[in-house]
Amino acid sequence: MTKQKYINPELESGFRDYLPEEMIVRQMMCDKVRAIFERFGFLPLDTPGIEKEEVLTGGDANFTKQIFRAGLKGGNENLALRFDLTVPLARVVSLYQDKLPRPFKRYQMGKCWRGERPQAGRFREFMQFDADIVGSARMSADAEIISLMYEVMTELGLKNFLIRINNRKILNGLSDFIGYDSKSNADVLRIIDKLEKIEWDGVVKELKEVVKLDDSQINKLKQFLDLRELSSAEIINKISQLMSNSIVAMEGINELVEMTKNISALGVPEQSWKIDLSIARGLGYYTATVFETILTDLPSIGSVFSGGRYDDLVSRFSAQNIPAVGASVGVDRLFVAMEKLRLIKKSKTFVKAVVLNFDKEAEDYCQKIVTMLRKNNIDSEIYLGKEVNLKGQLSYALTQEIPVVLIAGDKEKQTNTVQIKNVVSREQKEVHFEDVVKIVEKLI
Amino acid sequence: MTKQKYINPELESGFRDYLPEEMIVRQMMCDKVRAIFERFGFLPLDTPGIEKEEVLTGGDANFTKQIFRAGLKGGNENLALRFDLTVPLARVVSLYQDKLPRPFKRYQMGKCWRGERPQAGRFREFMQFDADIVGSARMSADAEIISLMYEVMTELGLKNFLIRINNRKILNGLSDFIGYDSKSNADVLRIIDKLEKIEWDGVVKELKEVVKLDDSQINKLKQFLDLRELSSAEIINKISQLMSNSIVAMEGINELVEMTKNISALGVPEQSWKIDLSIARGLGYYTATVFETILTDLPSIGSVFSGGRYDDLVSRFSAQNIPAVGASVGVDRLFVAMEKLRLIKKSKTFVKAVVLNFDKEAEDYCQKIVTMLRKNNIDSEIYLGKEVNLKGQLSYALTQEIPVVLIAGDKEKQTNTVQIKNVVSREQKEVHFEDVVKIVEKLI
Structure with a gap:
């Protein structure tokens, strides 16, 4: 070598x-x-x-x-x-x-x-x-x-x-x-x-x-x-x-x-x-x-x-x-x-929402969610990194200072729901797929 | 030499x-x-x-x-x-x-x-x-x-x-x-x-x-x-x-x-x-x-x-x-x-309105008009070129394809009015200084 x-x-x-x-x-x-x-x-x-x-x-x-x-x-x-x-x-x-x-x-x-x-x-x-x-x-x-x-x-x-x-x-x-x-x-x-x-x-x-x-x-x-x-x-x-x-x-x-x-x-x-x-x-x-x-x-x-x-x-x-x-x-x-003069505050991102992506079976569902957010003009992403579990992916969202986190595994996919987490207030609630955009828009 | x-x-x-x-x-x-x-x-x-x-x-x-x-x-x-x-x-x-x-x-x-x-x-x-x-x-x-x-x-x-x-x-x-x-x-x-x-x-x-x-x-x-x-x-x-x-x-x-x-x-x-x-x-x-x-x-x-x-x-x-x-x-x-594919149409300008500037006595009034337009977010300019008469300045507006022309000489300055010309329809009307923004916004 x-x-x-x-x-x-x-x-x-x-x-x-x-x-x-x-x-x-x-x-x-x-x-x-x-x-x-x-x-x-x-x-x-x-x-x-x-x-x-x-x-x-x-x-x-x-x-x-x-x-x-x-x-x-x-x-x-x-x-x-x-x-x-x-x-x-x-x-x-x-x-x-x-x-x-x-x-x-x-x-x-x-x-x-x-x-x-x-x-x-x-x-x-x-x-x-x-x-x-x-x-x-x-x-x-x-x-x-x-x-x-x-x-x-x-x-x-x-x-x-x-x-x-x-x-x-x-x-x-x-x-x-x-x-x-x-x-x-x-x-x-x-x-x-x-x-x-x-x-x-x-x-x-x-x-x-x-x-x-x-x-x-x-x-x-x-x-x-x-x-x-x-x-x-x-x-x-x-x-x-x-x-x-x-x-x-x-x-x-x-x-x-x-x-x-x-x-x-x-x-x-x-x-x-x-x-x-x-x-x-x-x-x-x-x-x-x-x-x-x-x-x-x-x-x-x-x-x-x-x-x-x-x-x-x-x-x-x-x-x-x-x-x-x-x-x-x-x-x-x-x-x-x-x-x-503190007229400018650096920020890590303008991304408003990240869809976590920890359950291979639900990845297509997560992709549908992020596509819907984007169609509604919300700067958003789906997690694409190495972390495989929820905790590791959440810490990415925190480090990147993204205010809204969307969580969907196979259970959510089956019930057509999404867990929406407000990173600032730490509140989390389950909402129907159809209501996701409305709720995210309120949080950003 | x-x-x-x-x-x-x-x-x-x-x-x-x-x-x-x-x-x-x-x-x-x-x-x-x-x-x-x-x-x-x-x-x-x-x-x-x-x-x-x-x-x-x-x-x-x-x-x-x-x-x-x-x-x-x-x-x-x-x-x-x-x-x-x-x-x-x-x-x-x-x-x-x-x-x-x-x-x-x-x-x-x-x-x-x-x-x-x-x-x-x-x-x-x-x-x-x-x-x-x-x-x-x-x-x-x-x-x-x-x-x-x-x-x-x-x-x-x-x-x-x-x-x-x-x-x-x-x-x-x-x-x-x-x-x-x-x-x-x-x-x-x-x-x-x-x-x-x-x-x-x-x-x-x-x-x-x-x-x-x-x-x-x-x-x-x-x-x-x-x-x-x-x-x-x-x-x-x-x-x-x-x-x-x-x-x-x-x-x-x-x-x-x-x-x-x-x-x-x-x-x-x-x-x-x-x-x-x-x-x-x-x-x-x-x-x-x-x-x-x-x-x-x-x-x-x-x-x-x-x-x-x-x-x-x-x-x-x-x-x-x-x-x-x-x-x-x-x-x-x-x-x-x-x-x-004709999905793009070149255009000479995005300027929506030009204030002509042919009467030295009324230049300050014209400057007030253009400043007001700009304060109301209308992309606009005041004529700054060599042409000294109305006709020459109008032809600048036509060549540059600017849709609205505002005309104000000493008479308009005295009466606090402006002549507004719609270049496309060729209509022209006299309006009060206070109404200029409203009228221009309708025309653009």
Whole structure:
């Protein structure tokens, strides 16, 4: 006999399985989000996980490091796994221009992959769930996305959240306002974006080291960032005075004013959002409105639903300029948050009833019972495991937390009856076959 | 000005996008299948698209050619994309033995990838949708899967289908019955599996060339295959006599008898299934029951729902022997078939109402209207596109086949009214803001 070498079933780090206990509630959450997206008129789209590498990176070598390449052994295709759903959306919009509605409101849910260093709560494969409006330059489109976010958060039962809103044009105006080369803008934004993590002292240090700002310039930036503490209305008021020398900033301020008027008309209450001038949102492609959602009870978890306007993305594929705005649910983060806030209770099963199956002579009768339950839309099963006696099978029902147990042996088969046990109250009664559905429905 | 080089947005061959028109009905189909899987007590599981290559191939070099490898640039990880959901299930079962119910009934829906040569209806990335029962050796588990298949087909509106059933042990007994080296069994099964494609003459040719069977041996095989024409009951009767010299075949026959008794008790009508001794199901891992579902109106499309029992799969990862049985929906094939049979009608949208948005002064009023519709669970949108006048916006509603159009300009805003247009009947009436929901609900 040769000794068999077994293959290790552990996953590579950065990847994970979702067992039923987690998947059941995860799916409930995603189903709810999807229903709201649909109620807002977003239509479903699906695109492949594998795309041509140049489609994904746009030729930008910075991306290449983080991208999972995909290929056949010996093949020389330049294929890779998508790292988000926004780039594929841009590709779809440029490829099927005549087939898509204008504007195109779409949602998409799917796996994405990034070669990040695995760390707590960060995975190399993750679920992305996006809603975007492509082909509308109206600020009411941005407002619609924020209204959608508000509705999702509220219907998921989250009460203490804040949607923080900004406009990248205001940030782009910082170079005019403070007086530095606009080429340094990306660096300045990246540093500001870290404000919550590294605090003001850290920001000052990086601004001096990386962008070489002097004290008076840093002071002006502080003036700007200090407005954060004010109310949204006060911020608009002050910033319009402060940055009046920057054409681009004033454009952003006007857009922000219009957008926030729109979200009020869409029924988003004032306490759910706030202008926050420090919000930049990391990714390069945002061009105007940006927003993120934090949970005020769990600020450390970061944004759970964020996005913005990106008016240049389709230009990678064609000469057209198609404006777009959208947001992405952080499915994993949101799930973790809802668990911590006890808004989600994991459950082992949704099965409501199990028919035990311990008497070979009565198995056909048990199968008739479970078939009847299913025909009446009751999620149910017949015991199919190894345990042969009643006690062992009952303990399966208990472990699996199935609330109703139906028991039928040869005696019950002969008399056309069933023993129905309420696992919670421990009550048990004998009922006629015809009454089984009615009684089970009362118990679940 | 430099001339920009645009990136080609076409997909690599073998991959495809699903635009909303197709996704809407595809999702409806998948939602329905999922609901039935849940009603039968199958629990959801999710596993990563990327796995270690040796997990997927089990070290079998034959697989390696068809597998998409996945890796970071410069990384030397041996990762690959899954080609089915069965191998990941086996890995999960061996990894989380103590966390999973016994038996473990799970369903999983997800993308899989195979490096097949792209051809009509065959894609390199495809959706797999499986239901399996792991940890039950009972024939009633096999019957449960067939009952599930029957229910899915029926509830999807498919009437003319046939579930063809066999047991691999009967086929494994052919070497005893016919008298050839059991090492040739795989070849013989592979050739029989092609019976419908290459017909009997083709089978004979290959049996002579590949397995070197002589005429008397081929005659015995013909005797065996000719039983196909008989009814299920007659097949059982004749085959028990014919193959009584093969212990393994008799085991398979007894299992088949027990299994078919069980499917009757589970309410699967006799006209929906048939024993077919030629069914082998290509993949190597089946060990006993095998089945497939063909549409009698569209036989050329092949099997749309198939599977079988595989009792050895988990042994790749551990010394345990865990029996399992399951089936997989051919989502793409089934979808194509349902379209051909006109059971699916593509639709551009599920949006029931659109509020036009042509008067800047009344935009906030229009936003209040759409918010109210959504609060009342009506899938609806406010027009956000480029068209500025009523006519252009109406034509959007017509193109998108949205049945109800709501019109409100400044006049309506002042009088707190809305014009509601029934696109189908072309009727239009003015109603009060308070009555909008009631009227729209009547029209949809």
